[in-house]
Amino acid sequence: MYLQELHIQNLRVFAEASATFLSPERARGAEERNAEERKPEYPNLNLVLGNNGTGKSTLLKAIALACLGPLAEKFSPYLLVRRSGKPTPRKRASAIVATGLPEDRAVVRARFQCTWQDVGEKKPSDTSAALAWAFHINRTGDEESVELLYAPKGEVPEATRALWAPIHQNSSPAFLTVGYGATRRVDTDPNAPTPAQRLRTLPLRHQRIQSLFTEGYTLVPLGHWLPQLKARNPGRFKQVFHRINEVLPGDIRFTDRLDGTGEYLFEQQGARVPFAALSDGCRAYIGWVADLLYHICFGCPSGVKLVDNCGIVLVDEVDLHLHPDWQRTVLPRLAQAFPRLQFIATTHSPIVVGTLQRGNLWVCEPAPDGNGSVLAQKETGVHGLNADQILLTEYFGLKTSRAAPKERQLDRIAAAAERKVPGQGAAFLRSLVTPLEDEDPHD
Amino acid sequence: MISYPISHAQLRDAIRARDAQWLAKARRATAACVAAGKYVKEDADGKTIDGLWGDIKEVFIRLQHGKCCYCERLLESPAFGRIEHDVEHYRPKSRLRNWFTPAVKAAFPDWPAALGQSGAQAKGYHRFAFDPRNYATSCKTCNSTLKSDYFPVAGTPKLAAASPAGAKREKPYLIFPVGDGDEPAESLIQFEGVLAQPVHAADTDLFRHWRARVTIRFFRLNRTAPEGTAGTAEGRENLYRGRAEALSALADCLDAIETSSNVALLEARQEKVERLTAPASPHTNCCRSFLRLWAEPATRAQAVALWLAAETYLQSQQL
Numbered sequence: 001m002y003l004q005e006l007h008i009q010n011l012r013v014f015a016e017a018s019a020t021f022l023s024p025e026r027a028r029g030a031e032e033r034n035a036e037e038r039k040p041e042y043p044n045l046n047l048v049l050g051n052n053g054t055g056k057s058t059l060l061k062a063i064a065l066a067c068l069g070p071l072a073e074k075f076s077p078y079l080l081v082r083r084s085g086k087p088t089p090r091k092r093a094s095a096i097v098a099t100g101l102p103e104d105r106a107v108v109r110a111r112f113q114c115t116w117q118d119v120g121e122k123k124p125s126d127t128s129a130a131l132a133w134a135f136h137i138n139r140t141g142d143e144e145s146v147e148l149l150y151a152p153k154g155e156v157p158e159a160t161r162a163l164w165a166p167i168h169q170n171s172s173p174a175f176l177t178v179g180y181g182a183t184r185r186v187d188t189d190p191n192a193p194t195p196a197q198r199l200r201t202l203p204l205r206h207q208r209i210q211s212l213f214t215e216g217y218t219l220v221p222l223g224h225w226l227p228q229l230k231a232r233n234p235g236r237f238k239q240v241f242h243r244i245n246e247v248l249p250g251d252i253r254f255t256d257r258l259d260g261t262g263e264y265l266f267e268q269q270g271a272r273v274p275f276a277a278l279s280d281g282c283r284a285y286i287g288w289v290a291d292l293l294y295h296i297c298f299g300c301p302s303g304v305k306l307v308d309n310c311g312i313v314l315v316d317e318v319d320l321h322l323h324p325d326w327q328r329t330v331l332p333r334l335a336q337a338f339p340r341l342q343f344i345a346t347t348h349s350p351i352v353v354g355t356l357q358r359g360n361l362w363v364c365e366p367a368p369d370g371n372g373s374v375l376a377q378k379e380t381g382v383h384g385l386n387a388d389q390i391l392l393t394e395y396f397g398l399k400t401s402r403a404a405p406k407e408r409q410l411d412r413i414a415a416a417a418e419r420k421v422p423g424q425g426a427a428f429l430r431s432l433v434t435p436l437e438d439e440d441p442h443d
Numbered sequence: 444m445i446s447y448p449i450s451h452a453q454l455r456d457a458i459r460a461r462d463a464q465w466l467a468k469a470r471r472a473t474a475a476c477v478a479a480g481k482y483v484k485e486d487a488d489g490k491t492i493d494g495l496w497g498d499i500k501e502v503f504i505r506l507q508h509g510k511c512c513y514c515e516r517l518l519e520s521p522a523f524g525r526i527e528h529d530v531e532h533y534r535p536k537s538r539l540r541n542w543f544t545p546a547v548k549a550a551f552p553d554w555p556a557a558l559g560q561s562g563a564q565a566k567g568y569h570r571f572a573f574d575p576r577n578y579a580t581s582c583k584t585c586n587s588t589l590k591s592d593y594f595p596v597a598g599t600p601k602l603a604a605a606s607p608a609g610a611k612r613e614k615p616y617l618i619f620p621v622g623d624g625d626e627p628a629e630s631l632i633q634f635e636g637v638l639a640q641p642v643h644a645a646d647t648d649l650f651r652h653w654r655a656r657v658t659i660r661f662f663r664l665n666r667t668a669p670e671g672t673a674g675t676a677e678g679r680e681n682l683y684r685g686r687a688e689a690l691s692a693l694a695d696c697l698d699a700i701e702t703s704s705n706v707a708l709l710e711a712r713q714e715k716v717e718r719l720t721a722p723a724s725p726h727t728n729c730c731r732s733f734l735r736l737w738a739e740p741a742t743r744a745q746a747v748a749l750w751l752a753a754e755t756y757l758q759s760q761q762l
Binding site: 379380381383384385388389393410411413414417418419420422423424425426428429430432433 | 526527553583584587588591634635636637638639640641644645655656659660665666680681683687745748749751752753755756758759
């Protein structure tokens with residue numbers, strides 16, 4: 001399954017916002033001239049950026065809930081419905097007029113594309129089916145609950161119900177969606193609960209997205225499942241092994257060796273280091289990639305390669321703890337290692353942003369009317385620019401990295417040169433390097 | 444900014460050599476736009492014509508030695524440059540945005556009342572969408588961020604003109620550096636150190652003076668982005684760094700030539716001066732302007748001061 005369109009209303013910081021997302025299927029179908037320029041280099045990557053509090057994480061939560069389909073009904077949302085100030089009766093009335101909604105209801109509409117594995121086929125194929133979906137989040141007092149709409153805009157409710165049916169099977173590869181929140185971590189305690197043990201309190205498909213909603217929710221450690229997989233299915237183990245190494249930068253390598261405590265060893269600068277001893281950045285990254293592989297393996301039909309699995313991966317702050325050098329390659333590596341997965345990630349890193357093209361990027365920014373945030377795509381790209389340059393573009397909106405009085409001084413000198421006042425060339429170069437307080441007052 | 448002269452006939456030959464069918468395709472695409480009375484992305488048969496210019500991008504990359512036609516930065520070679528170079532439509536194909544916003548006007552307190560300022564138009568120069576005389580290649584900053592759909596002119600936009608030559612009466616402010624349709628960029632813009640400035644003073648040639656000033660501001664060739672316009676308030680630091688590097692290499696060479704006693708080294712340095720001031724080098728206009736200051740005894744001291752200031756600036760740029 002891939003997400004194609006999302007429309008949200010009255011959800012946290014969003015009064016109303018919509019976005020269309022790139023996905024592997026879409027890009028393959030698009031036969032445009034000059035493909036090299038039009039089609040993004042990585043058609044399975046979507047990156048959302050924006051200041052703190054502009055709704056990036058909320059967007060991922062909305063997508064995660066939409067991807068749960070009918071299972072979202074069992075989910076208890078917390079503070080997702082927009083609260084805009086004190087709801088005076090008059091404000092309430094005007095809100096209904098403006099959005100057509102009572103103030104205590106959020107609406108999420110999604111349009112998905114189902115692939116072979118969602119419609120019950122056992123092998124990869126070009127099968128595709130559209131799936132329109134919508135739900136409300138209603139607030140009653142302090143409680144919020146999900147209300148499903150099986151028939152958004154004229155669709156037949158029974159057909160929608162039938163399409164979603166496989167989602168009720170844990171072992172089904174259909175509707176694979178995994179999500180990783182910004183506080184994701186791997187529990188290195190060998191006695192940490194396994195996904196099977198967690199089933200008593202949390203359905204599997206909820207577990208897959210739980211870290212987006214619960215701070216510090218732990219991911220499935222490699223040691224919990226990979227040794228068994230190696231024994232049971234060496235071929236698939238090999239695929240997992242290669243996937244992990246493919247997404248790691250060159251200076252660190254995954255070995256298939258375990259240490260005495262059952263931890264996998266990684267090779268870094270010639271030394272073998274167990275997972276728990278890796279740096280925070282390595283663990284934050286390998287941790288979610290390994291969890292992703294666990295969930296892919298879990299439902300992957302036998303005889304199907306891991307790379308052929310379709311699905312949606314949501315990653316909040318994909319650059320979390322990563323060294324700038326990793327940031328330069330993290331998304332391209334993921335895109336190539338998992339070409340059939342649709343990634344929707346957020347970031348604050350200009351380096352990560354610079355690895356993608358215009359079509360891959362969405363910005364959460366304040367709405368022009370001052371009412372919350374909107375999602376916007378920019379007219380210009382920043383692919384290949386350096387971090388300093390990108391910070392100054394509309395993607396980040398930093399005005400300048402110099403102090404304002406210095407800016408004004410440089411402006412005055414350049415403007416004088418443009419009016420052909422002599423001697424400005426050297427003054428400009430000197431001004432670029434002289435701190436304001438060190439200037440010769442007679443200069 | 445420098446110009447890359449080529450006649451219309453030579454340009455057509457170069458395009459044919461790249462893609463024998465292109466001119467015919469462009470003719471049909473132009474006919475489709477003319478028939479629609481506006482820029483269209485598909486012809487009457489529903490075939491995509493949008494982006495046809497991408498097929499001859501290499502012609503312009505080669506002609507401009509891989510440099511951006513406006514800021515003279517060196518970008519990738521044709522083999523790898525497709526992604527870095529944009530095909531720039533000098534006259535915008537589908538609409539005109541108003542460049543002379545109140546913010547821009549405020550940034551030119553000495554703007555003369557005698558010179559007109561064009562505004563927005565719902566349609567663009569759709570007849571030139573597929574006319575190679577309207578093409579150049581530029582970096583994404585100059586084309587996408589800054590140029591966008593702006594085309595400020597002093598007269599009335601001649602949107603219906605049949606050829607770029609016929610549209611010239613609209614008196615464009617922006618300098619067009621490719622082909623033979625405009626005067627040489629170096630007769631309008633020169634450099635003092637890393638700063639661009641008009642060749643003509645306002646009181647000797649008002650329009651040429653302001654063409655240079657608008658072009659310099661428009662592409663932020665110096666800095667001074669008026670508040671509220673595209674891009675940012677900061678200057679394009681990369682440009683001054685590139686110019687300072689070029690100027691420093693050139694000055695080193697010029698100084699060494701005067702003291703060199705080794706004939707082979709002398710010749711090598713003379714060749715280097717030629718290379719650094721040739722169109723294929725980045726920031727040619729900046730280097731040639733510096734060479735003129737250096738060569739003239741009256742301005743030698745000014746050249747030396749610029750050189751020293753550039754060295755200090757470059758030192759400060761090291762991490």
